[in-house]
Amino acid sequence: MMRIEALTHHGMGRAEDGTLVPRSLPGEKVELREDGSPRVIEPAPERVAPPCRHYGACGGCAVQHASDPFVAEWKAGIVRRALQAQGLEAAIAGVETSPPDSRRRARLAGRRTKKGAIVGFHARASHTLIETPDCRLLLSSLKAALPALEAITMLAASRKGEVGLTVTDSPQGPDVAVETDRALTQDLREELGRLVQAHGLSRLTWGTEPVAMEEGPAQRFGTASVVPPPGAFLQATRQGEAALLACVQVSVGDAARVVDLFAGCGTFTLPLAARAEVHAVEGEAAMLAALDRGWRGAQGLKRVSTEARDLFRRPLLPHELQRYDAAVMDPPRAGAAAQVQALAEARVPVIAAVSCNPASFARDAKVLIEAGYAMAPITVVDQFRWSSHVELATSFRLNG
Incomplete structure (x- = not known):
């Protein structure tokens, strides 16, 4: 014991x-x-009693056995401890937790069996695949797509291997990207095309190659409609995205010129363009092209410019940043050490910071605070409910 x-x-x-x-x-x-x-x-x-009947076997969740208030405080504590490791303290403004059944994007696995196929998540620390038809994470539209994913698995998987299946909700139907080693023949392409129509999928991508698209799987960013490229980053829940966007909008305020670093397909760029001119910088040209098409198709937005640039190897330099009234920064998990140093040297008045890794955020925050910035209270955003994943948003303003 x-x-x-x-x-x-x-x-x-x-x-x-x-x-x-x-x-x-x-x-x-x-x-x-x-x-x-x-x-x-x-x-x-x-x-508490776990709300999902699959929790005992599935490894997709870690803390369904804990009450919501406990989990919220635990996640806030992860942020506090990451900051303390850098010698920093910060107030927690609150924890925004996405509700059950709200994940609009998920990566599942598929495997063929003697009787057909199974699709689901892996058991904890295991290669065993668990079917999860009543998963309490996913939107109902994603669970309704399971028969389509099973049919795709039958075509994509060998009897011994697995396939990766990333499915994203859209108003036009599920958007599915398949990770498989199977070659895409003409016969297979035709069969997949029939599958897309039969199951009402909006788009099917095989590896890196689009196979069929009935209607572009659009996402709404502010007043703009954007069709992201296959597999492009998207916030996990609409509620989580709204919480992060609200923090960014409050931080930016009435800034007239904004630079959005690691802009993706325009999650923050396009809503901010309702009030400010925005320069969107992103390493993936395809995502910027989708952002640009969305901006051009929207009404009433201010000017949006784009720049394809690897901000890890070529961060925007201080003299390039000094023209902006505010910066938005939402880097990958590794953080943005070089870009943060340039922001500090440029003394951009306001920096709205979003992060999916409290440890790299704390490291970057220390650089800004030592350069004379004050950090606002932090909003913890829990999009990956019942997992150990933590996101956050805050702002930094120059003292004086």
């Missing part, structure tokens, strides 16, 4: 002797079964 002392940032309970115990909570007494799962002897007050 052991007592759980803390919950790690990966959602594992840590016992007094350092043993990591899945699906346990601080304060609980547990015994480990032979398979490593805990038998809870004394449950914590924060323990």
